[in-house]
Amino acid sequence: MFSQFNQIGPLLTMGLQTLPQRKGSSGVVVVGSAGVVAVLVSILAISTGLDHTMRGSGRDDVAILLSAGADDESESLVSHANYDTIASMREVAAGADGKSLASPEIVTVFPVKFNKSADEGNVTLRGIALQGLALHPSVRITDGRVFRPGLTEMLVGSGVASQFQGFAIGDPVRVGNSVWTVTGHFESDDIHDSEVLADVNTVQSATDMGSYYNALYVRLKSSDELQAFKDAIGSNPTLHLDVQSEARYFAAQSAGLSGGLTVVAYVIGVIMASGALFGAIHSLYISADVRKVEMATLRALGFSTSSVMLAFLIEALVLAFVGGCIGAALGWLLFNGHTASTMSGGLSQVVFHLQVPLRLLVLGVIWACAIGLLGALIPAIRSSRQPVAEALRG
Amino acid sequence: MKYAYLVWRSQWYKPGRTVLTLLSMVAAFLLLGVMQTVGYALSHPAPAFGSDILAVFNKASYSLPLPYAYRHIIETMPGVSMVSVGSHVSGYYRDPKNSLTADAVDPAAFFSMRGEQISVSDESLRTLEATRTGAIVGPVVARKYGWHVGDRITLHANASYIQRNGSVDWPFTILGIFTVKESSATAQLGSRVVFQYAYLDEARLLNQGKVDLFMVKPAVGADAEQIAQAIDARFANSSHETRSTPLRALALTILKQFGNIGFIIDSITAAVLATLAFMTGNAMMHTFHERIPDFATLKTIGFSSRLLALLVVAESVMTCALGAAVGIGGAYLLSPLLKNVLHVLDLSPIGLLPGLGFALILAIAVALIPAWQAQRLQIVDALSARH
Numbered sequence: 001m002f003s004q005f006n007q008i009g010p011l012l013t014m015g016l017q018t019l020p021q022r023k024g025s026s027g028v029v030v031v032g033s034a035g036v037v038a039v040l041v042s043i044l045a046i047s048t049g050l051d052h053t054m055r056g057s058g059r060d061d062v063a064i065l066l067s068a069g070a071d072d073e074s075e076s077l078v079s080h081a082n083y084d085t086i087a088s089m090r091e092v093a094a095g096a097d098g099k100s101l102a103s104p105e106i107v108t109v110f111p112v113k114f115n116k117s118a119d120e121g122n123v124t125l126r127g128i129a130l131q132g133l134a135l136h137p138s139v140r141i142t143d144g145r146v147f148r149p150g151l152t153e154m155l156v157g158s159g160v161a162s163q164f165q166g167f168a169i170g171d172p173v174r175v176g177n178s179v180w181t182v183t184g185h186f187e188s189d190d191i192h193d194s195e196v197l198a199d200v201n202t203v204q205s206a207t208d209m210g211s212y213y214n215a216l217y218v219r220l221k222s223s224d225e226l227q228a229f230k231d232a233i234g235s236n237p238t239l240h241l242d243v244q245s246e247a248r249y250f251a252a253q254s255a256g257l258s259g260g261l262t263v264v265a266y267v268i269g270v271i272m273a274s275g276a277l278f279g280a281i282h283s284l285y286i287s288a289d290v291r292k293v294e295m296a297t298l299r300a301l302g303f304s305t306s307s308v309m310l311a312f313l314i315e316a317l318v319l320a321f322v323g324g325c326i327g328a329a330l331g332w333l334l335f336n337g338h339t340a341s342t343m344s345g346g347l348s349q350v351v352f353h354l355q356v357p358l359r360l361l362v363l364g365v366i367w368a369c370a371i372g373l374l375g376a377l378i379p380a381i382r383s384s385r386q387p388v389a390e391a392l393r394g
Numbered sequence: 395m396k397y398a399y400l401v402w403r404s405q406w407y408k409p410g411r412t413v414l415t416l417l418s419m420v421a422a423f424l425l426l427g428v429m430q431t432v433g434y435a436l437s438h439p440a441p442a443f444g445s446d447i448l449a450v451f452n453k454a455s456y457s458l459p460l461p462y463a464y465r466h467i468i469e470t471m472p473g474v475s476m477v478s479v480g481s482h483v484s485g486y487y488r489d490p491k492n493s494l495t496a497d498a499v500d501p502a503a504f505f506s507m508r509g510e511q512i513s514v515s516d517e518s519l520r521t522l523e524a525t526r527t528g529a530i531v532g533p534v535v536a537r538k539y540g541w542h543v544g545d546r547i548t549l550h551a552n553a554s555y556i557q558r559n560g561s562v563d564w565p566f567t568i569l570g571i572f573t574v575k576e577s578s579a580t581a582q583l584g585s586r587v588v589f590q591y592a593y594l595d596e597a598r599l600l601n602q603g604k605v606d607l608f609m610v611k612p613a614v615g616a617d618a619e620q621i622a623q624a625i626d627a628r629f630a631n632s633s634h635e636t637r638s639t640p641l642r643a644l645a646l647t648i649l650k651q652f653g654n655i656g657f658i659i660d661s662i663t664a665a666v667l668a669t670l671a672f673m674t675g676n677a678m679m680h681t682f683h684e685r686i687p688d689f690a691t692l693k694t695i696g697f698s699s700r701l702l703a704l705l706v707v708a709e710s711v712m713t714c715a716l717g718a719a720v721g722i723g724g725a726y727l728l729s730p731l732l733k734n735v736l737h738v739l740d741l742s743p744i745g746l747l748p749g750l751g752f753a754l755i756l757a758i759a760v761a762l763i764p765a766w767q768a769q770r771l772q773i774v775d776a777l778s779a780r781h
Contacts, residue, residue: 024680028673035669039662067553069486071493074457077554077600108455111637119647122456176454177635207458210600212554240553240562268425272666275421279673282414286680334661 007303011311016318022290028283029316029375030323032276033368037327039272041364042335043265045354047258049340053352054254056190057138058247060223061093065216065233068240072253073107073215080104080211082239086218091229093219095131101219103132106203109348110175112164122348123160124195125175127203128217135217139192144169144184149199152180152206158187159194159351163341167196178206191250191344194351217246257344273371280375284316288379295383296391309384313376320372324365331364332356397701401708407685412713415674415681419717420724422670426749427725429663446618446640447507450608450625453635459604460634462595468608471624473616478503478609479591483564485551487539496529496549496564496587498594505572507611511579518543518570526593529566534584536571543568549587557597564597610638667752675760678713682706682764689768690776703765710761711754718753725749 019026065086070076086092087102095101106127111120130149133139147153154173161167173180173196180198187193200213220229223245230243288295295308336356344350383391406412450468452458462479469477484495497504501522505514514530522528531541541547549564556562566589574580595602610625612618622638629636639647689702697705 024676028676031669032673035665039665039669042662069490069550070552075484075552075554077552108457110455111453176452176458177633207455212600268662268666271421271425272670275418275425275670276673278414278418278421279670279677282411282418282677283673283680285411285414286677 007307008311008314011298011303011307012314015311015315019315022287025283025287025290026319029280029319029372030326032279033320033323033371034327034330036269036273036276036371037324037364037368038330038334039327040265040269040367041328041331041356041360042354043268044262044360044363045331045335045338045356046340047261047265048357048360049352049355050261050342050350051254051258052355053190053193053350054257054344055247055250056192057188058190058245058250060226060245060247061220062135062246063218063220063226063229063243064246064249065218065241065243066214068242070242073105076214078104078213078216078241080213082241083213083216085236085239086216086233086241089229089232091220091225091232093221095134099131101131101134103129103135103217104200104213104215105129105132105217106200106207106209106214108203108207112160112166112173115163115165121164123164124348125154125203126192126195126197127200127213128197129200132197132200132217135219136188136192138188138190139186139197140188141184141186144182147183147198150202151199152178152202153183153198154180155184155186155197156182157193157195157197158185159341159349160196161185162339163349163351175206189353191350194341194344194349216241253344257342269367273367277371277375280316280320280371281378284376284379285382288312288383292383292386292391296386296388299388300392305384309380312380312383313373316372316376317369318372320368320375321365323372324368327368328356328361328364332361397705397708401705401712404685404688404705405709405712407681407688411677411681415677415713416717416720418670419674419714420721422667422674423718423721423749423753424724424728425666425721426663426752427722428728429659429666430748431725431729433659433663446612446642448608448610448612448618448622448625448638448640449644450610450636450638451606453626453637456607456637458634459601459606460608460636462603462605464629464634464636465605465608467628468610468625471621471628473613473621473624474610475613475616476503476507476611478507478611479605479607480504480609481591481594481604481606483549483551483555483594485549485555485562485564487547487549492539494535494549494587496566496589498591499588500591501530501588503609504588507609508583511576512572512574512583514570514572518572521569522588522590525567525569526590527566528569529587529589530570530572531568531588532584532586533571533574534580535587536568538585541568541571543570554600556599558599559597671756671759674717675756678710678760679764682761683767686767686771686776689771690773693771693773694777699769699771702771703769706765706768707758707761710764711757714753714757714760718750722749722753 065078066073066076067078083102083104087100092100092102108125109122110125112123113119114121128136130146133146141155142158147155156167166173167182169182169184171182173182186197204210204213220226226243226245233239233241233243295312298308299305335354338354339351340354341349341351450460452460459481465477465479468474478500479498481498482495483498484493486492487494501519505512505519518530522530535541539547545568547566547568549566551562551564553562555564557564566587574584591605610621612621618640622640625638626636692702693699
């Protein structure tokens with residue numbers, strides 16, 4: 001066993017030193033695994049980025065209340081009377097001014113022209129109470145000021161401002177029959193970045209919602225209160241509301257969109273990896289054929305068959321590893337932070353940034369190594385079975 | 395043609411390698427085929443969207459309603475042949491996990507407008523018009539929940555569809571199951587539950603006298619785009635402004651909103667192709683190179699240089715054609731599966747054509763250097779393997 005390790009060192013050095021003589025077949029392994037990894041990493045970067053944005057900064061101590069049975073905010077309807085009941089509940093935290101941290105919210109979408117084309121896309125307009133800003137702490141105002149209650153003023157997310165026409169501060173924005181004024185811009189690295197925020201009562205009258213809202217957001221005194229809060233609402237016969245933590249709600253919203261994309265990434269990844277694997281087997285066959293005499297000579301000189309084989313495997317692994325690193329680096333350079341947008345469930349646009357975290361890079365390199373090892377295995381076994389004398393004849 | 399057998403046999407010069415080349419080529423073209431069909435589909439909505447029928451929404455937001463009274467105004471406008479109304483009640487059936495949406499329509503107009511995609515017996519249509527709480531359902535949803543004609547079902551609606559009696563439970567009696575004539579419409583229409591708008595409007599508490607949208611069918615020969623403009627102009631500056639779009643254009647707008655993910659898909663396709671083309675091309679070139687002594691033999695027995703070059707190209711084309719045919723064929727067989735996932739899309743086989751073109755380019759590119767080598771081959775050098 002010890003002698004084996006002694007043998008592999010020089011064999012490997014020799015193999016790697018003669019690599020330039022086998023540019024073709026070693027290039028195939030490098031390029032193949034680089035391609036697979038680049039593709040896998042970039043598709044997973046889409047779903048990772050989308051998932052990050054959709055889940056956003058969903059918190060465990062913020063509860064979202066929807067009418068019973070509603071899957072998302074736009075389907076839900078909550079009355080003003082329900083809001084009053086909820087806001088006065090014991091589990092609800094109070095803000096600095098002593099008012100309870102509860103925000104009744106209305107979401108609606110309106111059509112706007114894109115920046116770069118004549119097409120129209122949908123933007124989400126979210127009506128919030130002023131204390132709603134404390135409930136959505138991810139919102140950071142970068143420019144201008146907050147809307148004033150009772151006025152048709154709006155605060156615009158950076159995703160909306162960058163993607164659509166006419167959202168500079170002071171610009172008039174037409175939503176149906178009313179004209180709104182942009183008073184400020186904000187950034188948030190979650191779904192709100194693709195939204196426009198305004199006063200909920202103004203939105204309520206603009207959308208003919210009467211005394212109804214779509215959803216209630218409530219900050220609890222602590223996340224431990226969630227169960228008690230749920231129980232209290234469940235036992236109140238006047239309330240037909242579903243309660244869940246904001247974190248859970250957004251995770252569920254995300255699963256539908258980015259979950260499908262992750263499946264697509266793996267399906268494409270597996271098909272492509274199998275194509276690359278066949279290619280790698282093929283070129284390593286060629287490489288083993290070309291080096292038949294060389295390897296037989298080594299065995300005749302006294303190197304053990306298994307160490308010759310192992311050196312061949314490790315060499316392929318090194319090539320695939322290098323390819324995998326190149327592919328992962330390519331995916332990272334091209335797509336990390338790349339801004340993309342797509343349509344979310346409610347037909348409105350979500351702007352998000354592609355993300356290539358370390359775990360994706362590691363995953364990619366592992367796939368590459370697997371391709372290298374599997375690709376080298378059959379050619380290595382085949383050449384090791386050849387009798388030395390026969391192989392020496394070439 | 396007489397050389398076909400020769401090309402076929404030399405193709406299998408080393409069968410193991412040929413199989414490997416073919417397999418990686420099949421993987422490449424399978425991916426290419428799938429990506430191309432999806433890419434093509436993203437710019438070509440399914441015909442089930444009904445070409446020039448107009449959808450009329452509230453201009454402020456398609457989630458806001460329009461007054462029912464608009465129907466009579468639109469009906470009298472020139473070029474309009476038929477108007478149907480649509481409103482929906484969404485909720486769930488039995489378990490909150492089974493979300494269900496029922497469409498309140500004008501039954502006669504609905505089935506007449508969708509006549510190319512779905513059909514229903516005259517008898518069930520007549521009973522539906524006579525039965526307030528009746529419903530006609532699609533084959534997909536009927537199979538899913540095991541519904542039969544005569545069954546009574548309850549839709550537990552979301553709070554916004556509360557009835558005047560305070561209940562959110564909407565009972566329906568199933569009067570018929572329609573059939574879907576065009577398979578590409580199955581996903582879009584097969585799960586519909588259709589009932590009378592009159593029932594919805596007299597029972598509900600909120601939004602009475604309102605509809606979600608109108609569907610307007612232009613008369614034969616009328617210009618849909620013009621009618622859309624006329625409708626929007628008619629209601630401009632009213633309390634409820636409209637936005638009318640032909641369904642086809644609407645579908646295209648929705649598809650476009652998948653946004654620049656399309657660009658990323660294109661770059662990925664390019665990366666897949668470049669990688670696998672490099673890999674297979676390299677292997678095939680190597681194989682040709684090994685066979686140079688064989689080519690010399692052929693030349694010795696009288697094959698001309700040009701014929702030899704042609705044979706090399708033919709062999710490469712044959713390999714690529716085989717790999718491409720199997721791969722693209724596989725993508726074609728997979729497309730019904732994709733159709734179920736991406737039901738808005740028309741997965742037309744036309745999307746597969748660029749793949750065949752690419753196969754030809756790859757075949758010629760791979761054969762170029764070996765063909766050139768075969769042509770300028772010196773017999774003596776090659777036979778003694780001094781190339």
